[in-house]
Structures are given as C-alpha cells and as structure tokens.
Amino acid sequence: MAEASLRMAPRPPGAVSALRERLFGSRRQGLLTVVAGFALAWVAWQLVRWAVLDAVGPGGTSQACAAASGACWAIVGEKWRLILFGTYPLEEQWRAMLASGLMLAGAALSGIPRLWSARLAAFWAVLLGLVLVLMAGGVAGLPEVGTNAWGGLPLTLILFCCTVTTGLPLAILLALGRRSDMPVVRAICVTLIEVIRGVPLIAVLFMASLIIPLFLPTDLTVDKLLRAQIGMTLFFGAYAAEVVRGGLQAIGTGQYDAADALGLGYWSKMRLVVLPQALTHVLPALMNDILRAFKNTTFVSIVGLFDILGATKTAIADPNWIKYAPEAYIFILVVFLLFCTAMSAYGQWLERRLEHADKL
Amino acid sequence: MLYNKAWRAIAYQLLAMTLVIGTGVYVVLNLQDALAARNIATGFGFLLQPAGFAIGETLLPFNSTDAFWRAYAVGITNTLFVSALAIVGATVVGVAVAFMRLSRNPLLSGVGRAYVEGFRNTPQLVQVIFWYALVTRLPHPRNPFVPVEGVLVSNRGLYLPAPAEQGAWFWALIAACLGLLLALAYLRHGERRRHETGRVRRLWPGMVLLVLVPPLLAWWLVGAPTAWVRPELQGFRVVGGFVFSPEFIALFLGLSLYIAAFIAEIVRAGLNAVSQGQREAARALGLKAWQIQRLVVVPQALRVIVPPATAQYVSLVKNSSLGVAIGYPELFNVNNTILTLSGHVLEAIAIMMAVYLSISLAVSAMMNAYNRSVQVQER
Numbered sequence: 001m002a003e004a005s006l007r008m009a010p011r012p013p014g015a016v017s018a019l020r021e022r023l024f025g026s027r028r029q030g031l032l033t034v035v036a037g038f039a040l041a042w043v044a045w046q047l048v049r050w051a052v053l054d055a056v057g058p059g060g061t062s063q064a065c066a067a068a069s070g071a072c073w074a075i076v077g078e079k080w081r082l083i084l085f086g087t088y089p090l091e092e093q094w095r096a097m098l099a100s101g102l103m104l105a106g107a108a109l110s111g112i113p114r115l116w117s118a119r120l121a122a123f124w125a126v127l128l129g130l131v132l133v134l135m136a137g138g139v140a141g142l143p144e145v146g147t148n149a150w151g152g153l154p155l156t157l158i159l160f161c162c163t164v165t166t167g168l169p170l171a172i173l174l175a176l177g178r179r180s181d182m183p184v185v186r187a188i189c190v191t192l193i194e195v196i197r198g199v200p201l202i203a204v205l206f207m208a209s210l211i212i213p214l215f216l217p218t219d220l221t222v223d224k225l226l227r228a229q230i231g232m233t234l235f236f237g238a239y240a241a242e243v244v245r246g247g248l249q250a251i252g253t254g255q256y257d258a259a260d261a262l263g264l265g266y267w268s269k270m271r272l273v274v275l276p277q278a279l280t281h282v283l284p285a286l287m288n289d290i291l292r293a294f295k296n297t298t299f300v301s302i303v304g305l306f307d308i309l310g311a312t313k314t315a316i317a318d319p320n321w322i323k324y325a326p327e328a329y330i331f332i333l334v335v336f337l338l339f340c341t342a343m344s345a346y347g348q349w350l351e352r353r354l355e356h357a358d359k360l
Numbered sequence: 361m362l363y364n365k366a367w368r369a370i371a372y373q374l375l376a377m378t379l380v381i382g383t384g385v386y387v388v389l390n391l392q393d394a395l396a397a398r399n400i401a402t403g404f405g406f407l408l409q410p411a412g413f414a415i416g417e418t419l420l421p422f423n424s425t426d427a428f429w430r431a432y433a434v435g436i437t438n439t440l441f442v443s444a445l446a447i448v449g450a451t452v453v454g455v456a457v458a459f460m461r462l463s464r465n466p467l468l469s470g471v472g473r474a475y476v477e478g479f480r481n482t483p484q485l486v487q488v489i490f491w492y493a494l495v496t497r498l499p500h501p502r503n504p505f506v507p508v509e510g511v512l513v514s515n516r517g518l519y520l521p522a523p524a525e526q527g528a529w530f531w532a533l534i535a536a537c538l539g540l541l542l543a544l545a546y547l548r549h550g551e552r553r554r555h556e557t558g559r560v561r562r563l564w565p566g567m568v569l570l571v572l573v574p575p576l577l578a579w580w581l582v583g584a585p586t587a588w589v590r591p592e593l594q595g596f597r598v599v600g601g602f603v604f605s606p607e608f609i610a611l612f613l614g615l616s617l618y619i620a621a622f623i624a625e626i627v628r629a630g631l632n633a634v635s636q637g638q639r640e641a642a643r644a645l646g647l648k649a650w651q652i653q654r655l656v657v658v659p660q661a662l663r664v665i666v667p668p669a670t671a672q673y674v675s676l677v678k679n680s681s682l683g684v685a686i687g688y689p690e691l692f693n694v695n696n697t698i699l700t701l702s703g704h705v706l707e708a709i710a711i712m713m714a715v716y717l718s719i720s721l722a723v724s725a726m727m728n729a730y731n732r733s734v735q736v737q738e739r
Binding site: 023025029037040188199201214215216217298299302309325330332333341344 | 369372373376377380387390391393394395464465466467468471477478480481482483484485486487489490493494496497678679681682684685692696705706709712713716717720721
C-alpha cells in the first residue's frame, strides 16, 4: 500500500514539460515562439548558406572566392601566419609560439586562487623577462629580432600581460595615494587618475608616443613598443585604481584600528590587513577591467604597432584579398571571443565563489 | 623627531613635491631643447591661420581657407553628432535586448544573451573596422539597393530624401524641441496639482497639443514648404538628398551596438533590483499594468540604472575617437591633421584633451543632476 501511494504522489514537472510551458504556456507565448522561431530559423539558414554551403574553405584560392557567392575563408588559410605572428621571421616562429604558450600557461596558473600570494609578482617578473629575452634574442645563440618585427598574437599577449602586471601595482599605489592623509600626495593621485579617465585611450597612447620623446633628452630614444606600453599601463592603472579604492572604502575602520593596536606600521598594515581583504572584495570588478585591458590591446594598431589587429590590416592590404576583409576580421573576432568568453566565465565563477564565501 | 607621525608626513610630502617639481623642470628643459632642435613653434596664434586642408564630412560649412579654429569646431560638432545619435541607438537597442533577456520565452532570452555575450566579448575597435569593411561590400552607387522609394543604400553611403528648404525645417525642429520642453513642464505642473488637490485630471490631450502645435505653427509661419529632394544617380555619383557616409555608418554601428550590450545588462540588473513585492503591492492597489511599470517599477529601477549607464555614455563619447581608424573626421582625427600641418604638437594635444575632459565632465554633471532628481526623497 505504502508503495502504491508513493507511486501516486504528484511528480515534479520534468524538464520537457517545463520547457513546453515556457514556450507555449499561453496563446501569446505560443504565437511569440512561432514568430521568433521562424525569424531565427531564417537568419540561421542564411548564415549557414553564406558561411558554409556557398563558402570557399581555407584551402581555396582568391579566384574561387570571386566566383563563389558565400564567405571566403581562403583568406584565413592564406594569411593566418601573418595575422597570428606578424612579420616575425618564419624560421624563428617557434620562439613566438613558445612565448605565447608561456604567457597563456602563466595566465592560467594565475587564475588558481590557492596560488595567490606575493610570490605571484616574482613569478610574473621572471616569466615576462624570459618571454622578452625569447622574443628579442641576441643571447644563447638566438638571432636578434627587433621589436618592429614583433606582431600578431604574441605581441597582443605581451601587451596584455605587461599592462596587467605593471598596472595593478600602479593602481594600488594610486588608490592608496588617493585615500592618503597627505594633501600633496592626494592631489597628485587625484589629478593623474581623473585626467587619464577623462580622455580616450587613443589620446593617452598618442600622447605617450608623441610627447614622451619631447620630454626626454634629444639623444635618448624610447622604443615604440615601450612607449605604447607606458600609455596602456597608465590607462589601466587609472581605471583599476578606482576599483581598488572602492574595495578600500568597503573595509571597516575596525580593521585599521585593530592593525594599529597590533603596532603595525602603514605599509605592514596595508600589506597584511587591508589590501588582502580589499582586493578579494573587488576581484570580479577588477576582472572586468582586466578583460577590457585585453580588448584594448587592439588600440595600439592605431599608433602603428602590429598586434593581432594591426597584423590583420597588413594582411588585407594585399590587393588580391582586400575584398575579403570582413572574413579576416570575423576570424580575429572569433579569436577574441574565445579568449574573452573564457575570461568572463572565470570572472563569473570568481563572483559566485566570493558570494559563497560571504555567506559562510 | 624621526618617529613623529606628523613630521614624517611633512617629509614625505616635501619629497613628493620635490619629485614632481624636479621631473617638471627636467621635462621642460628637455622640451625646450627638443622644440628648438625640431623647429617646433609654440603659442596658440596658429588657430587664426588658414587651415589649408579640406574635411570630407561637415555639419558646419568649412573649406581649406578657413582658420584652424573652425576646423576644431567642425571636429567637435562631428564628435557630438555621431555620439548623440549613437547614444540614442545604444539606449533603444540596449533596452530592447534587456527585455528580451528578461522574457520567459527561452528563444527570446537566448537571443538576448547571445547578443550581450557576442558584443561584450570582442574589442570595440575590431567591431568598428569590421562594420566599415562590411559597408564597403554594399552595392556600387550605380546599382544601389532601394529598400523604399527615395532611399538608396550603396557603398558610398546611405542616401535619404531631404526637404528642399532646410532653413524652414530647422525652425520647425527648434519649435518641436520647445514644445517638448513645454509638455514636460505641463506634466510636472499637472502632477504637482494632483498631489495638492488629490483630483486626477487627464494630462495627455494637453501634452499631445503642446508637442504637435508649435512645430506645425512654425512650419506654417515660414510658408509651409512641402518640396522634398530625392537622391538621384547622375553619372557616377548620387546627387541631392541627405547622405550618411560609410565612415559615419560604421562608427555609429560600432559605438551604439557595442555600448548597447552593456546598457542591456545595466537595465536588466536595474529591473531585477525592483522587488517582486513592489509589483504585487501596486497590483493590490488596483493599478493597471502600464501604470505599475510607469509609476512603480521604472522610477525605482532608474535609480539603479542611471549611474552605471552614465559611465557607459561617457565611454561612448570618448570612444567616438575610434573614428580615426576609419577616417571619420571627428575631433581626434581632425586634431591629428591639424597637429601634423601646423606643427603645434603641444597646443593641439592640450586642446584635444581639454575638449574631451570637458565633454566627460559635462555629461557626468548632467547625469548627476538627473540622478539627484530621481533619488529617494527621505521624509
């Protein structure tokens, strides 16, 4: 009997019936579903026709593309090396690949919360040093490659990694300075943050590449890449400083008082008590800024560097292929989409983890 | 004395000041050398000299004999024009996507989600350049795509019919703006009366009149012109009508569609922030569905939406400088040309930074004022 009554108990709605309820629950919903479904199916069919059925694959030629009515993926097959590695010498390309792999591995390792400590900074200093030596060469029998030949994905990754690793310390210093009791220090930090946040990134990059040479002795030249890097770091630092400031403001005065009572000095208080809590608190917001820094690396193509976008522009300058520029841009849009979706998913994971920690 | 906090603070600040001033002096000394070595002139006098270059797309009349300051005016109006239209576009698309994402229908919410993820997770600059490359794939003006009679779509731009006497329509537009302001004032006045007297009066007939009558009156007063000029193909180019250039279209799409993804998330978060209890309470009071939205949900959601949306609009205005990548003559692009032609590097950069800073600050100030007006009034 007991068994029978158990079997009689109403079952919770299954996934299929819940979906049916949401799709066709009412007459209005049903109509909406049918209309939207048809529109979507039509768009999807057109896309499939353009991108797959009528398209020329990566192995095709530009003549085949001219005859076809669909997409021309042959430009990707023809130019992928230029797009991904720029004009880096072909026989040295393994160095660019290895450098990219090292940075990607480093970034993946840095995402593991258990490894977060001050040692991470030292790890990145060593890693980036290694990457730069590997790319530049001139030691250990590696032929020298000037920064003007660096390009594509390795350059994008170098700019991104250097921006975050140098920009974060700058952001922390600026945020601490903005909350300092000393009016002079505060004024310097506020001016720097607000001016940089008030102008476009291109303006900052442009200033860095035009003005820095004017401000230095005439016989001292600074590498173009380094100038762009300074601009990227300042821009990221100013934005991230405001995020860090938000975290600092969220720390109760009790924490400061407790640290003072323990007799800690200013820097120990910040390093051991305040910053670890403040940074954990704003990690998701900081992750957004880091994601934006990755997308912003493309801006350096405007000041004449060959990051992945700059290299693509060079690739489509070829008169045989110039008509198929949209396909080449779709290729790099997909590359960015992969990286950025991974980062944004990681950011959401961090946010959930933080919420969970708050509830404990 | 070394261990006294106050003394140490003074010492640190002196050190910081010395560093800043020292760097400043060092930089200025180097700058003088550099300027002398490269024969770069200084001073703002060049603004009155003839520019000597033409600008492809202008809202203000401009030719190459006009002074440099007029070129700046052209660049600034172009920046404001494309930004204003893109802000409207971003808001419309953003709100639509937010409602799609909030829909119970999985098809609609799926499309909304795909839009947000796709546009947020790719660089804006690549999007702008991609749209530009796509626009150049449109048909040649000799064989344009005609969606409606009088509208031509080609790789030289989007051609629309324009009124023959633009001066008359300008006055009508001014009158329409005035009418809109009057209608808003009437609405506020009516709501205040309702609060005071408790009597509900219909406001919409008066508002419709106030919006419609002034422009019609202005149009009638200047002679009621009805002639329209349609764009037509003459030889290899299209003549007549109003044209949006490919550069403008690409920049407009790149700015508005990218920012729309962020606006959508902000609006969604704002609407979600209004608790279900508020809606239930409003229904219990007997408010109709649209009244619940207008009087209960939207005012509360706006408080959450406005501050982050402002930041996005400011970012949109600043990133209109991406026009430089595709050749749209906005402020940054025009400034580049001026800087190269005049040789006044420092002054040009100072002017450009000052303009962007003041636009950012002005938009923030406007939005802050608005934000104060929608804040909770604690009694």
